[in-house]
Amino acid sequence: MEPIVELRNLSKTIGSKKIIKNLNLSLYPGQITGFLGPNGAGKTTTIRMMAGLMKPTSGEVWIEGQSNQTHFEETMQKMGVIVENPEMYKFMSGWKNLVHFARMHKGVDENRIREVVAQVGMEKRIHEKVSTYSLGMRQRLGLAQALLHRPKFLILDEPTNGLDPAGIREFRTYLRQIAEQDGVSVFVSSHLLSEIELMCDRIAVIQNGELIDIREMHQTTESFYYLQAEPSDALTAVLGNKVQDVTAHNKGYVLAITEAEVPSLISELVANGVAIYQIAPFKKTLEDQFLEMTGGGQIV
Numbered sequence: 001m002e003p004i005v006e007l008r009n010l011s012k013t014i015g016s017k018k019i020i021k022n023l024n025l026s027l028y029p030g031q032i033t034g035f036l037g038p039n040g041a042g043k044t045t046t047i048r049m050m051a052g053l054m055k056p057t058s059g060e061v062w063i064e065g066q067s068n069q070t071h072f073e074e075t076m077q078k079m080g081v082i083v084e085n086p087e088m089y090k091f092m093s094g095w096k097n098l099v100h101f102a103r104m105h106k107g108v109d110e111n112r113i114r115e116v117v118a119q120v121g122m123e124k125r126i127h128e129k130v131s132t133y134s135l136g137m138r139q140r141l142g143l144a145q146a147l148l149h150r151p152k153f154l155i156l157d158e159p160t161n162g163l164d165p166a167g168i169r170e171f172r173t174y175l176r177q178i179a180e181q182d183g184v185s186v187f188v189s190s191h192l193l194s195e196i197e198l199m200c201d202r203i204a205v206i207q208n209g210e211l212i213d214i215r216e217m218h219q220t221t222e223s224f225y226y227l228q229a230e231p232s233d234a235l236t237a238v239l240g241n242k243v244q245d246v247t248a249h250n251k252g253y254v255l256a257i258t259e260a261e262v263p264s265l266i267s268e269l270v271a272n273g274v275a276i277y278q279i280a281p282f283k284k285t286l287e288d289q290f291l292e293m294t295g296g297g298q299i300v
């Protein structure tokens with residue numbers, strides 16, 4: 001599958017500070033990619049370059065085979081951007097807001113407005129004033145606005161700020177339908193692990209301006225077990241021989257082993273005089289994985 005967006009060796013230096021360092025990332029149709037990183041990691045700077053609001057020091061942003069610097073207008077036509085708390089006219093209805101924003105684009109007629117209203121499930125309330133909407137409805141109206149000109153690529157910067165988990169799930173349902181039905185590629189920036197975990201298929205993790213990991217969500221085949229045993233010298237000798245990936249965790253260790261490997265590990269530990277107090281399957285949360293990736297770096 002051809003990517004819709006490609007960041008190629010994207011870098012930004014301001015003064016003597018390297019803010020973005022050689023970022024390479026491809027985004028595909030129908031996929032929701034999370035852009036996760038602690039405060040100050042460089043998410044906003046990257047998004048500003050993707051949206052053509054800031055010039056890279058070197059490298060390029062390609063959208064369907066065109067650079068957003070040499071083909072600014074064409075590439076902007078293909079993009080929808082939702083910033084934190086989209087600005088709406090509160091004293092007007094949702095519908096009138098959309099009519100207003102539709103004038104900024106060529107070829108967006110009333111039929112298209114009706115379509116986007118349906119896509120975000122706002123048919124019943126669209127003729128009421130925005131001031132009567134809940135936060136979740138305002139976010140969905142923002143999404144409808146960003147979709148008016150049929151973008152192939154949507155950027156959402158901290159989109160669900162202030163929404164509760166139920167609101168985030170609801171928003172995700174609409175995003176997923178849009179990604180799947182229209183083949184839109186969605187890029188969601190957030191410093192909230194829980195938000196990314198709920199919304200995305202894939203996450204790209206940025207730290208200190210560098211992309212440190214890209215991983216698919218919900219597809220991990222790795223399995224882990226938590227083990228608490230003593231004495232530690234005999235224990236670590238056996239683990240050092242038998243287990244590739246061991247991390248200390250809460251008075252014990254988390255081991256990357258499969259269920260089939262458990263009996264032989266227990267036999268060997270016992271044969272080496274190790275007393276086992278606990279062994280149990282262990283589910284690594286995204287937070288555990290993120291802390292490992294960032295070397296225990298700050299999460300917010």
Ligand SMILES: Nc1ncnc2c1ncn2[C@@H]1O[C@H](COP(=O)(O)OP(=O)(O)OP(=O)(O)O)[C@@H](O)[C@H]1O
Nearest residue numbers: 014017019037038039040041042043044045046191
């Ligand atoms: N104009 C600028 N001049 C100097 N430094 C800057 C400038 N803009 C951003 N920075 C620095 O670049 C780094 C990345 O900032 P950026 O806003 O992109 O991070 P972020 O990941 O979006 O963080 P947040 O989640 O806090 O918005 C920060 O250390 C910031 O202080």
